[in-house]
Amino acid sequence: MTNCASTSLNIAGFFQLWMHSPLTRKIAGEVVLSDEPGNVLKKWREEFKISQLELSRHLRISPSMISDYESGRRSSPGAKTIRRLVEAMIEIDEKSGRRLSRRFEESFPDVIPSIREFPSGIKASSFLKTLEAKLLTKGAAQSKVLYGYTVIDSIKAIIKLDASDYFRIYGTSSERALIFTGVKYGRSPMVAIRAHPLRPALVVYARPETVDSLAIKLAELSNIALARTDLETDELVRRLEVL
Secondary structure (H helix, E strand, C coil): CCCHHHCCCCHHHHHHHHCCCHHHHHHHHHHHHCCCHHHHHHHHHHHCCCCHHHHHHHHCCCHHHHHHHHHCCCCCCCHHHHHHHHHHHHHHHHHCCCHHHHHHHCCCCCCCCEEEEEEEEEEHHHHHHHCCCEECCCCCHHHCEEEEEEEEEHHHHHHHCCHHHHHHHHCCCCCCEEEEECCCCCHHHHHHHHHCCCCCCEEEEECCCCCCHHHHHHHHHCCCEEEEECCCHHHHHHHHHCC
């Protein structure tokens, strides 16, 4: 499947999508930025716990059409189709009690003290240099490009967030850095990331006691760059917010 940005999703069409709810904007943004928009649509349909049959009935189209978009057998959807698919998922969610939509509207400032989208991509190498972070994994982390970051208090995240909340930390793109504070060994955050369909490009542990070899291995298996920094949280956030 070709990149959705190179299809009939033109500027006017994307602007129409962007004028909708924050959740609509988030999903649309992920579809546009992904090299595999069908996989992103499938991921969100599964996140909403909606079957292909249920979605097709709501849209009054055949289930095979949904399957074709998700698998890449049909050409990448344009703005109108993306809008229909996203709005349909949200409408179904609202009729079922707004399980996911309502959770998205909630705020967790103590869990996520800082989150930001970049106006253009930033090289992971420059990002790591800003945080004085040491790379722990092998691989071409220097070539990764980031479109945002999220700072997460790992202890409060465990206490306050449930599985349906984790998509909030990815902003409008999963091609971002997740920076975890309050980390001791680093295993739990990486296990949680591996269990979720979305994967960040980079994970940074702020002042961990140590980083377990299992965390590094899990990161490498997931093609995620893992690093550590010894900056205090306040200084870390200050540097991030002036990037």
